[in-house]
Amino acid sequence: MNAPRASQNALELARNVLEIEAEAVRALSARLDRRFLAALALIRGCVDSGHGRVIVSGIGKSGHIARKIASTMASTGTPAYFVHPAEASHGDLGMVRRQDVFIAISHSGESEELLRIIPLIKREGAKLIAMTGRLDSSLARDADVLLDAGVAKEACPLNLSPTASTTAALALGDALAVALLDARGFSKADFARSHPRGSLYREALKHVADVMRAGERIPVVRLGAPLRRALDTMTRGGMGMVAIVNAKRQVSGVFTDGDLRRKLGRIARDKALLIDRVMTPDPHTIRPEALAAEAVQMMERHKISQLLVVDAQGILLGALNMHDLFRAKVI
Numbered sequence: 530m531n532a533p534r535a536s537q538n539a540l541e542l543a544r545n546v547l548e549i550e551a552e553a554v555r556a557l558s559a560r561l562d563r564r565f566l567a568a569l570a571l572i573r574g575c576v577d578s579g580h581g582r583v584i585v586s587g588i589g590k591s592g593h594i595a596r597k598i599a600s601t602m603a604s605t606g607t608p609a610y611f612v613h614p615a616e617a618s619h620g621d622l623g624m625v626r627r628q629d630v631f632i633a634i635s636h637s638g639e640s641e642e643l644l645r646i647i648p649l650i651k652r653e654g655a656k657l658i659a660m661t662g663r664l665d666s667s668l669a670r671d672a673d674v675l676l677d678a679g680v681a682k683e684a685c686p687l688n689l690s691p692t693a694s695t696t697a698a699l700a701l702g703d704a705l706a707v708a709l710l711d712a713r714g715f716s717k718a719d720f721a722r723s724h725p726r727g728s729l730y731r732e733a734l735k736h737v738a739d740v741m742r743a744g745e746r747i748p749v750v751r752l753g754a755p756l757r758r759a760l761d762t763m764t765r766g767g768m769g770m771v772a773i774v775n776a777k778r779q780v781s782g783v784f785t786d787g788d789l790r791r792k793l794g795r796i797a798r799d800k801a802l803l804i805d806r807v808m809t810p811d812p813h814t815i816r817p818e819a820l821a822a823e824a825v826q827m828m829e830r831h832k833i834s835q836l837l838v839v840d841a842q843g844i845l846l847g848a849l850n851m852h853d854l855f856r857a858k859v860i
Contacts, residue, residue, distance in 0.1 A: 542686070545684070546684040546692065549682065549683075549684040549692075549693050550684050550692065550693045550696045550697075552681070553680040553681070553693040553694075553696060553697045554696065554697060554700045556680070556681065556697075557677075557678070557697055557700060557701055557704075560677055561704075564674055564675060564676060564677070565676065565704070565705075565708075567674045568658050568674045568676055568705060569705065569708050569709065569712065571630055571656050571658065571673065571674055572607065572630050572658075572705070572709060573709065573712060573713065575628060575629060575630045575656070576607055576608060576709075576713070577713070578628065580626075580628040581626070581628035581629050581630065582608040582609065582610060582626075582628075582629050582630075583599070583602055583607055583608065583609040583610070583629070583630050583632060584599075584609070584610055584611075584612050584624065584625055584629050584630070584631045584632070584655070585598050585599040585602075585609060585610070585611050585612075585631075585632045585634070585702075586611065586612050586613070586614050586617065586631065586632070586633055586634070586643065586646075587614070587633065587634035587635060587640070587643070588613075588614050588615070588635070588640050588642045588643060589640075589691075590691040590695050591634040591635055591636060591640070591691070591695065591698065592611075592613065592614075592634075593695075594634055594695050594698045594699050594702065595611055595632070595634045596611045597699060597702070598632070598634075598698075598699070598702030598703070598705075598706065599611040601702065601703060601706045602702075602705075602706045602709065605706050605707070605709070605710040605715055606709070606710060606713055606715035607706065607709045607710075607713070610624065612624060612625070614640070614642035614643045614645070614646055615642050617646045618642070618645060618646060622646055622649055622650070625650055625653055625655050626653065626655065627653050627654030627655055628655075629655045629656075630655065630656045630657075630658060631650050631655045631656065631657050631658070632658045632660060632702075633647065633657060633658070633659050633660070633661075633668055633672075634660045634661075634678075634698055634702075635659075635660075635661050635666075635668050636661060636662040636663075636678070636691060636694040636695075636698070637661070637662070637663060637666060638659065638661035638662070638663040638666020638667060638668035638669050639663075639666055639667055639668070640668070643668060644667055644668065647668065647671050651671065656673045656674075657671060657672050657673050657674075658672060658673065658674045658675075658676060659671070659672035659674070659675050659676065660676045660678045660698055660701060660702070661675070661676075661677075661678060661679075662677075662678050662679035662680060662694055662697075663679070664677060664679070676701060678694070678697050678698045678701050679694075679697075680693040680694050680697050681693075684696075735820070735821040735822075735857055735859060736817065736818055736819065736820060736821060737815055737816065737817050737818070737819045737820070737821055737823075737824055737838055737847070737849065738817035738818065738838075738847070739821065739857070740821050740824075740849055740853050740854060740856075740857040740859065741817065741838045741846070741847030741848060741849045741853070742768070742847055742848050742849060742853065743846065743847040746766075746848075747766070747772060747845065747847060747848045748762045748763050748765065748766025748767075748768055748770065748771040748772065748848070749762070749771065749772040749773070749774055749845060750762050750771055750772075750773055750774075750804060751773070751774060751775070751776070752773055752774070752775050752776075752781055752804070752805055753803055753804075753805060754773075754803065754804045755801070755802075755803060755804070756796065756802040756803060756804050756806075756807065757800075758804075759771050759773070759784055759804040760789070763784065763786075768835060768848060768850050769785055769786040769834060769835060769850060770783055770784065770785040770786070770835045770848070770850070771783070771784050771804075772837050772845055772848060773804055773805070773808050774845050777844065778844050778845050779839075779842065779843040779844050779845070780812065780814060780837055780839055780843055780844075780845050781805075781808070781810065782804075782805075782808035782809055782810045782811070782812060783808060783809050783812035783835070783837060784804060784807060784808045784809065785809070785834075785835060788807060788808070788809060792807050795807065812837060813827060813831055813833060813836060813837075814836065814837045814838065814839045814843070815827060815836050815837075815838055815839075816838070816839065816840070816841075817838050817840070817846055817847065821854060821857060821859040822859060824836055824849060824854065824859075825854055825859060828851065834850050834851050835848065835849070835850040835851075836848070836849055836850075
């Protein structure tokens, strides 16, 4: 076989593998039903009680998938651990308690190592979620909740090597982990705390003081300033706002591009207006020690684009807007 023909065959085979595995995941989506919700409720009841954990197990290729699912759950706020079924028979089963949920993964549902420990898990009182491709298997019959991870065929040309079936099991585990993340209110900051060496940690746990504009970069005028001076300051500041402070530098108000548009008619009629007459008094503020992510939430909640940063006495320390948060990769 010449080289170009061999390369073409390799590409066709690779595309076929991807199509088979993609179809296996699509078929899973169509089959999701109340059993998935039951598994979700079982795990939430276990974890939310504060006493239970999720133990995930499998042998061979399913064992690799089980490790990944346990890792994903743990990093997204669901306490989860992997236990090797063979090691479980030699002492590791002691980590399983009656408050736990045990997720057993086996495409055939007949893995000897898993089936050997299932009666012991049930006797302990832990709940069993089976993730299998055979709904009439021994593992399926013992399950408290059965998740159908079946596939029409493997991507392997011999229909033997676990390929589509492991992809399906992994995707189903990810679906469980993400559904749990959402149901339990797990946030970006929570995720960052469990990834202290990653860039997400540095981004999500930045404080307002790390991203705010300070000193001469804050567009600010005193109460009683002419509107024209305030507009010049706002333009030079490039934040779409100007802060208004009293003699003690405590924040009294704010004037934004939006205020300018809303009050343009009044401003045009009175050239001698003072900023006090058109500012928005008592604007939303935030403390410098707050997380930058909290600033994002406050802006979204109040539908504003800028925030003033103050200390406990209301003295102006800084200012930030959405562009500052974008630059800091907080959003």
